[in-house]
Amino acid sequence: MVNLDILIIGAGTAGEYTAGTAKQSVDSVGLIEKGPVGGDCIFHACIPTKVLVHAARTCKKMRSADGQEERAEHDEILVATGRKPAIDDLNLTAAGIETSKKGIPVNGSLQTNVPHIWAAGDVTGMFLFTFVAGEQGKAAATNASSGKQKELNYDILPRATFCDPEVASVGLTEKQAREQGYRVKAGKFDYANLTRPILSDETEGFIKIVAEEDSGRILGGHIVGVEASSLIHEVAAAMAGGLTVSDIGNTLHAYPTLSEGVRYACQAIM
Numbered sequence: 001m002v003n004l005d006i007l008i009i010g011a012g013t014a015g016e017y018t019a020g021t022a023k024q025s026v027d028s029v030g031l032i033e034k035g036p037v038g039g040d041c042i043f044h045a046c047i048p049t050k051v052l053v054h055a056a057r058t059c060k061k062m063r064s065a066d067g068q069e070e071r072a073e074h075d076e077i078l079v080a081t082g083r084k085p086a087i088d089d090l091n092l093t094a095a096g097i098e099t100s101k102k103g104i105p106v107n108g109s110l111q112t113n114v115p116h117i118w119a120a121g122d123v124t125g126m127f128l129f130t131f132v133a134g135e136q137g138k139a140a141a142t143n144a145s146s147g148k149q150k151e152l153n154y155d156i157l158p159r160a161t162f163c164d165p166e167v168a169s170v171g172l173t174e175k176q177a178r179e180q181g182y183r184v185k186a187g188k189f190d191y192a193n194l195t196r197p198i199l200s201d202e203t204e205g206f207i208k209i210v211a212e213e214d215s216g217r218i219l220g221g222h223i224v225g226v227e228a229s230s231l232i233h234e235v236a237a238a239m240a241g242g243l244t245v246s247d248i249g250n251t252l253h254a255y256p257t258l259s260e261g262v263r264y265a266c267q268a269i270m
């Protein structure tokens with residue numbers, strides 16, 4: 001029988017990061033995978049869907065370029081009715097692990113109700129993103145191997161949907177901020193007024209910044225438009241640093257860039 005310090009079930013993003021981090025502090029790590037290493041992200045989800053989005057966008061551009069009416073004929077249908085945890089075959093009750101409809105409940109340090117068993121990634125049912133799975137994997141490995149209780153902070157969590165145009169957000173919406181008792185101001189800037197998207201004929205969309213009225217501290221950002229998934233990180237970094245709309249509004253931004261839109265949305269409420 002092999003004696004391991006840490007055994008990980010599943011070599012998706014969470015499993016891989018857990019293994020990589022655990023290996024730095026313990027002697028022996030086991031990783032069990034029933035399929036190919038890489039999990040959903042590489043084989044069924046993040047990467048394949050982005051290739052499809054790219055193909056659809058290219059197709060749309062070509063169709064509209066020659067002025068023809070856009071028509072779509074489909075041979076296949078994608079059913080997107082949600083995801084559920086694959087835990088039925090694990091016989092978790094034999095190990096005394098509690099489960100829920102969403103998966104395996106964990107505390108802030110990713111520990112299950114059985115103290116020497118941790119869970120990370122989609123199976124926790126918290127935030128079903130690759131980048132969360134990776135961070136949770138690293139934290140779970142650190143906690144399991146050191147006895148620490150490292151907790152992740154999910155307050156600043158950029159979210160992106162890779163549709164056309166892209167949609168991305170971070171932090172609070174204007175409504176959420178008001179509901180939480182903040183006095184709020186919100187600034188908006190349209191892509192149609194930005195040089196860069198005008199040059200590439202991608203003017204659909206806007207950038208909206210939500211800030212605390214008195215201090216100007218940025219509470220959230222919401223972007224619809226080309227490259228929204230990248231732009232949102234300027235807002236996320238500003239929130240992480242506790243920056244205000246004046247900090248971004250007074251920072252020179254190169255021209256012509258999409259990032260200027262973030263500055264102008266901030267300037268609208270300086």
Ligand SMILES: Cc1cc2nc3c(=O)[nH]c(=O)nc-3n(C[C@H](O)[C@H](O)[C@H](O)COP(=O)(O)OP(=O)(O)OC[C@H]3O[C@@H](n4cnc5c(N)ncnc54)[C@H](O)[C@@H]3O)c2cc1C
Nearest residue numbers: 010012013014034039040041045046121122128129130133
């Ligand atoms: C269509 C789609 C698009 C997505 N796009 C994005 C995106 O753009 N950005 C983003 O951040 N996230 C995206 N996600 C979410 C992302 O794919 C997941 O959050 C991520 O894969 C979670 O990693 P994980 O390791 O927790 O789980 P998984 O990737 O599901 O890995 C779990 C692994 O465990 C293995 N396993 C399961 N049961 C057993 C067992 N009993 N024994 C051994 N091995 C087992 C599986 O084979 C699998 O390899 C998308 C998801 C979908 C469905």
